[in-house]
Amino acid sequence: xxxxxxxxxxxxxxxxxxxxxxxIGGTGAVGRCLVGELLSSKNFSKVxxxxxxxxxxxxxxxxxxxDAESEGRLVQVTVDFxxxxxxxxxxxxxxxxxxxxxxxxxxxxxGSAEAFYRIxxxxxxxxxxxxxECGVKHMSLLTSIGAKANSWFLYxxxxxxxxxxxxxxxxxxxxxxxxxLLGRGEDAxxxxxxxxxxMKAIQVSxxxxxxxxxxxxVAKKLRSSEAGKDEKEKLCFNADIWNLIKNEA
Numbered sequence: 170x171x172x173x174x175x176x177x178x179x180x181x182x183x184x185x186x187x188x189x190x191x192x193i194g195g196t197g198a199v200g201r202c203l204v205g206e207l208l209s210s211k212n213f214s215k216v217x218x219x220x221x222x223x224x225x226x227x228x229x230x231x232x233x234x235x236d237a238e239s240e241g242r243l244v245q246v247t248v249d250f251x252x253x254x255x256x257x258x259x260x261x262x263x264x265x266x267x268x269x270x271x272x273x274x275x276x277x278x279x280g281s282a283e284a285f286y287r288i289x290x291x292x293x294x295x296x297x298x299x300x301x302e303c304g305v306k307h308m309s310l311l312t313s314i315g316a317k318a319n320s321w322f323l324y325x326x327x328x329x330x331x332x333x334x335x336x337x338x339x340x341x342x343x344x345x346x347x348x349x350l351l352g353r354g355e356d357a358x359x360x361x362x363x364x365x366x367x368m369k370a371i372q373v374s375x376x377x378x379x380x381x382x383x384x385x386x387v388a389k390k391l392r393s394s395e396a397g398k399d400e401k402e403k404l405c406f407n408a409d410i411w412n413l414i415k416n417e418a
Contacts, residue, residue, distance in 0.1 A: 208232045
């Protein structure tokens with residue numbers, strides 16, 4: 170095969186991955202960027218976002234959101250996570266390749282420890298279980314550095330318990346992203362602004378890009394003869410995310 174023919178074949182293969190992504194938390198800082206990343210990638214032909222309100226793609230992704238929605242490439246599904254069931258949303262999970270959980274809040278915003286746990290653990294787990302039942306093979310989970318199921322702190326304990334419960338479902342592949350201090354720009358929280366003086370933050374756009382790159386790499390492996398031979402779980406910290414981005418470039 171001539172060099173030009175090989176390159177053309179490679180491009181064609183990349184263009185025909187036709188991945189379907191499911192996203193919750195698409196209105197959050199990382200989630201908005203993640204939706205932008207997915208719609209900017211030729212490898213994702215359909216992006217389904219489930220949330221209490223519609224997500225808006227940041228301007229820097231140069232995505233015509235209206236066109237994406239009218240063409241059916243972006244599907245926004247308004248849901249009540251408290252009453253959500255497989256019967257009510259299962260059709261949207263069918264034929265999904267990867268399920269992204271970018272959902273998260275704070276105790277202050279949630280109003281109580283119980284409400285925080287419900288939003289950061291119970292609601293995502295409902296969706297994760299539906300994804301598993303509907304045959305989604307790859308779970309991509311955003312938690313936080315320090316996540317530990319027996320942590321003394323509510324935030325890291327909740328994130329750790331979510332990780333452990335996702336592991337029990339035995340997806341073909343589980344990617345866990347534990348970023349450190351997040352750089353949210355104008356949306357930075359007080360603690361992030363304070364610690365940002367002493368620590369290097371990772372931009373939310375970088376976290377989203379890393380999740381997108383990882384999903385594409387996992388999809389290729391799951392569709393290849395190497396499926397099942399690689400690690401079933403991947404844990405990504407800041408350095409791992411930056412390496413994903415660097416190696417793609």
